Amino acid sequence: MRKGAKRKAASHEQEEKQVKASSSSQENLNNNNRKPAPKAKLAKTSKPQPEPEYFEDKRNLEDLWKAAFPVGTEWDQLDSVYQFNWSFSNLEDAFEEGGKLYGKKVYLFGCTEPQLVPYKGENKVICIPVIVAVDSPFPPSDKIGINSVQREAEEIVPMKQMKMDWVPYIPLEKRDSQVDRLKSQIFILSCTQRRVALKQMKIDRLKKYEYCLPYFYQPLKEDELEQSTEVQIIFPAEQKPVFCEFDWELDELDEFTDKLIEADELDKDQKDAFKDFVKEKVREAKKANRQAREAHRKALEEMSEETKAAFQNMRFYKFYPVHTPDTPDVSNVKAPFINRYYGKAHEIL
Secondary structure (H helix, E strand, O other): OOOOHHHHHHHHHHHHHHHHHHHHHHHHHHHHHHOOOOOOOOOOOOOOOOOOOOOOOOOOOOOHHHHOOOOOOOOOHHHHHOOOOOOOOHHHHHHOOOOOOOOEEEEEEEEEEEEEEEEEEEEEEEEEEEEEEEEOOOOOOOOEEEEEOOOOOOOOEEEHHHHHEEEEEOOOHHHHOOHHHHHOOOOEEEEOOOOHHHHOOOOOHHHHHHOOOOOOOOOHHHHHOOOOOOEEEEEOOOOOOOOEEEEEEOOOOHHHHHHHOOOOOOHHHHHHHHHHHHHHHHHHHHHHHHHHHHHHHHHHHHHOHHHHHHHHHOOEEEEOEOOOOOOOHHHOOOEEEEEOOOOOOOOOO
């Protein structure tokens, strides 16, 4: 074979190798770039969605009745007052536009009335919460009365002595505001005595809370009321104390004492001591009556016409819980009487 023919054959063979190598390289590149076919996705089973929960919006004054301390309620009965979800929507409505207390300055205090009422097919004694609203431009009183059948004498003491005071009530929508910037129109009688501290309290002090009554003195009606001529007598006799009431206008002391002896309520040898005891109590009561008349006369003389008008226009409203399916029906036990100081409410709701 000629030399030229050999060179051509070698050149041709080299070209074939280059073409094969190029084809092999392109095929590898294509294989590397080829993505695997995606796997078929499994269909997801949808989980049942829970029903959306709806919460009723809090009402602006819904805790107003709870904020007012139930004055005179026994400490161990407080929990029973709140065992029901009482509704005082009537009280809330009174502060709405068109209500009896709308736009007025009002002072509220709570109390309780144990009553036999029907509930779930049977009659039960229930401690019913009651709210008294006083429509007044100024606090009706800064004092508390402490009185009971068991106590020798009535006490009228400053509210703060019993850790009570009138404080502004802040409606729900304004509780993010600074209290001192609010011009509150609603005030509640609050008590800061902590229940946890009751165990260390003396019995007499503890009982005072149970005998508390919100005090009110109406100077313009003093002339309409007759001052009492009765005195409560608790004579510390040797055998047992003598409990009785003596009226210095209706009762004759010797005759009154003899009847107690005949009834074996008093020992005969203690007759003179008992009579002296009664005379002293009568002197104290008459002195108190004179001081009250003098204080009343002086108060009227110093009272401005504006204050007199405020006392004349002062009104008391007594609110009972509204009946709901979850609470006892108290509609048949509503009464206008508030307490011995306030007398009767002008209106019951």
